[in-house]
Amino acid sequence: MNRFLSLVVIAALTGCGASALSTHARAASVAGVTLGTVRPVILQHFEQSLGGCQDAACISRQVEQHQAVLFSYNASRAALSTWVEAIALAHAADSQGVTTDALGRAAAGFLAAYVDMVDAGHIIELELPAVPPEVRIIVSGLAPRGDAT
């Protein structure tokens, strides 16, 4: 999908009548699809790396080298779940105007964890779908830890 199509999709997302909460829910859905696609890629890479080992020491090394990406996958998943439940809470509280910024931060928390996962993948030569550079800049200004770049 090229950028043009992305923009078309965004127009559909944010067009007439689409609330910010619904947009968040759809964006979170996309995030879930992405992360769900990444999951087997990480596990397959881990499996293949283990498969190249001929001794226990090598297996231990592979476990150690994959820990960062495995951890950050789970951190991304937890952040996504938090974001989704924050959307639900905002809707239940009928406080969309007050919580839009908080939801943005929840989304940025997910993206920050995702960026960490992509970076951890680079270390073990595992290429995961990257976050565009300009998004890293945005996330770095919103993420709770402020270190997403």
Next chain:
Amino acid sequence: MSPEQLALALIEMAARIAPEVIRALSGTDDFDTALARARANVPAAITRDEIDDMVNRHLDRVK
């Protein structure tokens, strides 16, 4: 981060690998449906048991 920026970020990221993105975004759902879809799309964690199973299988192989 505005909803538009957020959507662009996630779409660009997802579109590189997941044609399902289009389906996830096919956008006439009401809020409740969109939320239910978002919840359903949160993938499973990678558990310690999964990791241990893989590692133990390979440890058995190299013994």
